[in-house]
Amino acid sequence: MALNITDIKRIAHLARIDISEAEAGATLTKLTGILGLIEQMQAVDTTGIVPMSHSQDLVQRLREDVITAINERELFQANAPVLGNGSAEKAVDGGLYLVPKVID
Amino acid sequence: MINNSLKTLSQMLAKKEISSVEMTQTFLNRINQYNPSINAYIALDNAKTLAQAKVADARIAAGNAAPLTGIPFAQKDIFCAKGWQTTCGSKMLANFIAPYDAHVVAQFDAAGAVNLGKTNMDEFAMGSSNETSYFGGVKNPWDFDRVPGGSSGGSAAAVAARLCAAATGTDTGGSIRQPASLCGFTGLKPTYGLVSRYGMIAFASSLDQAGPMAKSAEDCALMLNVMAGFDVRDSTSLNHPKEDYTRGLSQMTGDKPLNGLKIGLPKEFFGDGLDANVAKVVQDAIAEYKKLGAELIEISLPSSHLSIPVYYVLAPAEASSNLSRYDGVRYGHRAAEYSDLNDMYMKSRAEGFGAEVKRRILIGTYVLSAGYYDAYYLKAQQIRRLIADDFVQAFKQCDIIMGPTAPSTAFKAGEKADDPVAMYLQDVYTIATNLAGLPGMSIPAGFSNGLPVGLQLMGNYFDEARMLEVAHAYQQVTDWHLAMPKGIE
Numbered sequence: 001m002a003l004n005i006t007d008i009k010r011i012a013h014l015a016r017i018d019i020s021e022a023e024a025g026a027t028l029t030k031l032t033g034i035l036g037l038i039e040q041m042q043a044v045d046t047t048g049i050v051p052m053s054h055s056q057d058l059v060q061r062l063r064e065d066v067i068t069a070i071n072e073r074e075l076f077q078a079n080a081p082v083l084g085n086g087s088a089e090k091a092v093d094g095g096l097y098l099v100p101k102v103i104d
Numbered sequence: 105m106i107n108n109s110l111k112t113l114s115q116m117l118a119k120k121e122i123s124s125v126e127m128t129q130t131f132l133n134r135i136n137q138y139n140p141s142i143n144a145y146i147a148l149d150n151a152k153t154l155a156q157a158k159v160a161d162a163r164i165a166a167g168n169a170a171p172l173t174g175i176p177f178a179q180k181d182i183f184c185a186k187g188w189q190t191t192c193g194s195k196m197l198a199n200f201i202a203p204y205d206a207h208v209v210a211q212f213d214a215a216g217a218v219n220l221g222k223t224n225m226d227e228f229a230m231g232s233s234n235e236t237s238y239f240g241g242v243k244n245p246w247d248f249d250r251v252p253g254g255s256s257g258g259s260a261a262a263v264a265a266r267l268c269a270a271a272t273g274t275d276t277g278g279s280i281r282q283p284a285s286l287c288g289f290t291g292l293k294p295t296y297g298l299v300s301r302y303g304m305i306a307f308a309s310s311l312d313q314a315g316p317m318a319k320s321a322e323d324c325a326l327m328l329n330v331m332a333g334f335d336v337r338d339s340t341s342l343n344h345p346k347e348d349y350t351r352g353l354s355q356m357t358g359d360k361p362l363n364g365l366k367i368g369l370p371k372e373f374f375g376d377g378l379d380a381n382v383a384k385v386v387q388d389a390i391a392e393y394k395k396l397g398a399e400l401i402e403i404s405l406p407s408s409h410l411s412i413p414v415y416y417v418l419a420p421a422e423a424s425s426n427l428s429r430y431d432g433v434r435y436g437h438r439a440a441e442y443s444d445l446n447d448m449y450m451k452s453r454a455e456g457f458g459a460e461v462k463r464r465i466l467i468g469t470y471v472l473s474a475g476y477y478d479a480y481y482l483k484a485q486q487i488r489r490l491i492a493d494d495f496v497q498a499f500k501q502c503d504i505i506m507g508p509t510a511p512s513t514a515f516k517a518g519e520k521a522d523d524p525v526a527m528y529l530q531d532v533y534t535i536a537t538n539l540a541g542l543p544g545m546s547i548p549a550g551f552s553n554g555l556p557v558g559l560q561l562m563g564n565y566f567d568e569a570r571m572l573e574v575a576h577a578y579q580q581v582t583d584w585h586l587a588m589p590k591g592i593e
Binding site: 003007008011012013014015016017018019027030031033034035036037038039040041042044046049050051052053054055056058060061063072075076077078079080081082083084085091097099100101102 | 199200201203296297310336339340342407409410412413414416417424428431432433434435436437438439440441442443444445446447448449450451452453454457462463465466467469470471473479480482483484485486487488489490492523524525528539540541542
């Protein structure tokens with residue numbers, strides 16, 4: 001399953017990472033090498049083997065339906081990024097995060 | 105003082121031979137002197153550190169000291185520490201001030217330990233040389249031209265250069281053990297789920313595990329006593345009864361303290377790809393174990409050669425999901441210029457992540473994408489079971505498994521930086537235990553051309569106490585773990 005430049009751009013878009021033409025070329029070379037390493041798996045017959053997603057057989061714990069978190073909005077929003085597009089303000093306003101308009 | 109064990113440091117504090125403030129200042133002075141060249145620490149806050157030392161001194165004076173009270177430690181920058189810059193080695197989090205403490209940090213704090221600062225690391229723990237850090241590489245204290253290993257490279261160099269009494273690390277595919285081997289100290293990756301991941305920035309959640317990085321097995325045991333324990337805030341934390349990991353260490357005396365111990369030697373760990381000088385040092389260490397009374401048994405881990413391919417499907421897959429949270433909205437880097445929401449995501453992530461992190465996100469995205477899931481992700485999960493089953497069979501024949509930690513000694517900076525596949529092979533002997541969720545250790549076993557070599561110990565689930573005893577027995581009859589790099593005395 002050889003990758004090409006179009007694949008790299010498609011994957012980068014799925015991952016929401018902007019990629020230039022030059023970067024896509026370099027990435028193609030590196031990813032092809034890594035996938036070559038991964039390809040060794042295909043030599044193994046895994047028919048009937050139950051996939052292992054985790055090393056421990058865990059069940060999700062339940063807890064009482066009570067409030068455990070306290071409101072620390074100001075503390076958390078102190079880490080908000082700078083708004084950008086010419087503004088040096090933090091991307092928060094009235095306790096809300098500011099993002100570009102998504103609904104007209 | 106800088107080469108003293110944690111136990112000795114604790115006794116010095118108890119006897120008032122030195123205060124925690126003085127001890128802490130000694131290490132801060134060393135950091136001031138050596139860190140500009142080594143680059144082990146990426147966040148220091150002397151006022152905060154010394155305030156903690158003062159509190160520790162008051163606690164000691166009041167007679168309420170715990171075993172680690174007043175001793176200065178370094179924290180890997182993957183752990184959130186309230187009020188501290190916490191970056192995970194990334195530009196993405198370069199301005200992030202942790203609003204809360206990781207469980208591990210809180211445990212050290214409750215024990216009265218002092219935090220010297222945050223240590224450098226490969227970006228988001230993705231690397232084996234510390235070269236992917238946004239804050240620059242770290243020098244190996246044994247040879248400044250060489251890497252300390254990774255991803256816990258800053259903690260590793262800090263321990264080796266005695267810029268802390270000991271440090272914390274995390275290990276997803278070998279990130280405690282491989283640097284322990286390359287920098288010549290003792291490091292332990294516990295059983296998955298033993299140490300809470302709460303507040304530890306996620307890379308690959310089914311593999312990530314925190315552990316101690318210290319001079320000796322005894323030091324690691326004392327630290328694990330503080331770090332291990334059930335935490336309701338981590339859904340994969342195991343409700344395992346509290347243990348005293350030092351309990352058996354004092355019995356490791358006499359001629360043959362390991363009589364009856366069966367050591368399994370996987371034949372796959374001594375084949376092609378292992379440096380001949382490293383192999384010699386490891387074989388000599390194993391011969392020493394025979395003298396201590398252990399029985400050596402050849403075993404086989406027939407699927408272990410598939411660990412790297414499996415890991416480079418599963419770890420990137422989990423990483424691509426975990427790192428989707430960095431979108432420039434609530435915290436982390438946001439691009440300076442963008443047109444719409446999608447453009448903001450795309451540019452913020454392109455600018456905030458380094459090349460290796462992007463590569464792994466892209467691999468993870470690819471193996472999870474429509475049409476490829478079965479061939480890659482599901483297949484890797486199936487082989488993961490084969491790898492784990494190998495260990496189940498092996499532990500029917502032996503108590504502990506031993507082999508090399510890393511295929512070579514520390515390599516030169518830049519040597520593998522542009523070749524991801526060559527870099528990935530550094531973890532060829534360590535990844536299998538992460539996939540199986542088993543505990544593993546690396547202990548100093550000697551030198552090859554002046555560079556440290558580590559011996560790896562692998563134990564069954566929850567066998568940390570036994571592993572620490574086995575390591576301690578060796579450290580009672582050898583002094584490799586006390587060797588210090590030249591020029592940092």
